[in-house]
Amino acid sequence: MSGKYLVTGGAGYVGSVVAQHLIEAGHEVTVLDNLSTGFREGVPAGATFIEGDIRDAGKWLDSSYDAVLHFAAFSQVGESVVKPEKYWDNNVGGTMALLAAMREAGVRKLVFSSTAATYGEPEQTPIVESAPTRPTSPYGASKLAVDHMITGEAAAHGLGAVSLRYFNVAGAYGAQGERHDPESHLIPLVLQVAQGRREAISVFGDDYPTPDGTCVRDYIHVADLAEAHLLAVEAATAGEHLICNLGNGNGFSVREVIETVRQVTGHPIPEVMAPRRGGDPAVLVASAATARERLGWNPSRADLAGIVADAWAFAQNKER
Ligand SMILES: NC(=O)c1ccc[n+]([C@@H]2O[C@H](COP(=O)([O-])OP(=O)(O)OC[C@H]3O[C@@H](n4cnc5c(N)ncnc54)[C@H](O)[C@@H]3O)[C@@H](O)[C@H]2O)c1
Numbered sequence: 442m443s444g445k446y447l448v449t450g451g452a453g454y455v456g457s458v459v460a461q462h463l464i465e466a467g468h469e470v471t472v473l474d475n476l477s478t479g480f481r482e483g484v485p486a487g488a489t490f491i492e493g494d495i496r497d498a499g500k501w502l503d504s505s506y507d508a509v510l511h512f513a514a515f516s517q518v519g520e521s522v523v524k525p526e527k528y529w530d531n532n533v534g535g536t537m538a539l540l541a542a543m544r545e546a547g548v549r550k551l552v553f554s555s556t557a558a559t560y561g562e563p564e565q566t567p568i569v570e571s572a573p574t575r576p577t578s579p580y581g582a583s584k585l586a587v588d589h590m591i592t593g594e595a596a597a598h599g600l601g602a603v604s605l606r607y608f609n610v611a612g613a614y615g616a617q618g619e620r621h622d623p624e625s626h627l628i629p630l631v632l633q634v635a636q637g638r639r640e641a642i643s644v645f646g647d648d649y650p651t652p653d654g655t656c657v658r659d660y661i662h663v664a665d666l667a668e669a670h671l672l673a674v675e676a677a678t679a680g681e682h683l684i685c686n687l688g689n690g691n692g693f694s695v696r697e698v699i700e701t702v703r704q705v706t707g708h709p710i711p712e713v714m715a716p717r718r719g720g721d722p723a724v725l726v727a728s729a730a731t732a733r734e735r736l737g738w739n740p741s742r743a744d745l746a747g748i749v750a751d752a753w754a755f756a757q758n759k760e761r
């Protein structure tokens with residue numbers, strides 16, 4: 442059945458890919474984005490675009506919407522350490538206003554972009570949703586606060602909600618890909634080296650307790666992630682707040698990622714050693730068993746070389 446959805450942050454990386462998937466599945470999509478970190482041209486053709494802030498969502502939301510998919514947020518871990526107030530204001534304050542607008546308008550379903558950063562340094566790998574949540578950055582803390590807020594909203598007011606805790610999102614979907622400015626994520630930065638836009642990639646620490654000393658992450662293709670959102674909208678049940686990790690369950694070190702980029706691009710990719718980056722856990726790998734069981738999610742693009750190849754194709758196109 443087709444639905445009508447508000448996608449906040451749909452001019453950004455993940456939101457634009459999910460909006461594109463919703464449109465391809467025959468749904469009606471409105472993107473609400475203030476373009477603070479997103480790009481107007483990222484909004485998929487076929488979506489209605491509103492340039493506005495989530496704090497003003499009440500101006501546009503009404504009961505004709507079946508659900509809100511909420512991506513709008515600031516998401517730089519490092520920046521959040523030096524400007525925590527910016528993260529509480531936008532991520533927590535903005536979402537409070539959005540939830541109030543949804544309540545007022547009678548919109549009954551929410552899918553929220555949560556993050557592996559809510560867990561902090563894990564005690565056990567792979568990470569399950571019942572693991573302790575001890576975020577190591579204000580970014581992670583702001584997302585955890587929103588998760589708690591949503592739990593209360595579901596219990597008290599009957600919202601049907603799913604929080605998806607993404608691990609490391611990567612890759613591209615046709616014309617939609619990653620373009621943060623400034624870029625801080627590993628794969629697009631290494632691809633900039635391959636393009637000659639950067640001289641070398643800095644490796645942030647090689648003294649972690651991992652096989653090659655560099656941090657290990659679980660990279661998930663943005664199109665697999667998008668499919669989980671469509672399933673989550675279907676699974677959202679009144680009065681329940683479901684939390685699901687999204688990852689492939691495979692960890693790759695920073696050095697393995699760089700080596701994969703060498704293989705995919707044929708570029709030598711010089712590395713320079715740099716100190717550890719504050720707030721980085723050594724290993725973050727997901728158990729996505731809940732998403733598989735509760736959403737029926739079945740990711741099909743786990744191969745790291747394939748993920749990098751899609752990101753590379755997008756980066757090359759963007760520079761043309
Ligand atoms: N990219 C990742 O690896 C990753 C991992 C875990 C979680 N997440 C979460 O997923 C979501 C999307 O991340 P992304 O990488 O696409 O980021 P992004 O910066 O590309 O997209 C965020 C979008 O939200 C918009 N926005 C921000 N504040 C807004 C506001 N107050 N009102 C309206 N629009 C606003 C921005 O303009 C931007 O278009 C975020 O919530 C992020 O925390 C991302």
Ligand SMILES: O=c1ccn([C@@H]2O[C@H](COP(=O)(O)OP(=O)(O)O[C@H]3O[C@H](CO)[C@H](O)[C@H](O)[C@H]3O)[C@@H](O)[C@H]2O)c(=O)[nH]1
Pocket residue numbers: 516517518556557558607608609610625626627628630642643644645646656657658695718721725
């Ligand atoms: O120039 C760089 C950039 C990154 N890294 C390393 O590469 C790994 C991956 O870093 P990213 O910045 O690409 O991703 P993060 O793991 O820091 O962050 C991602 O996962 C987090 C959960 O911990 C949040 O959800 C966040 O939004 C999401 O981007 C980290 O060990 C980082 O230290 C480098 O060595 N050099």
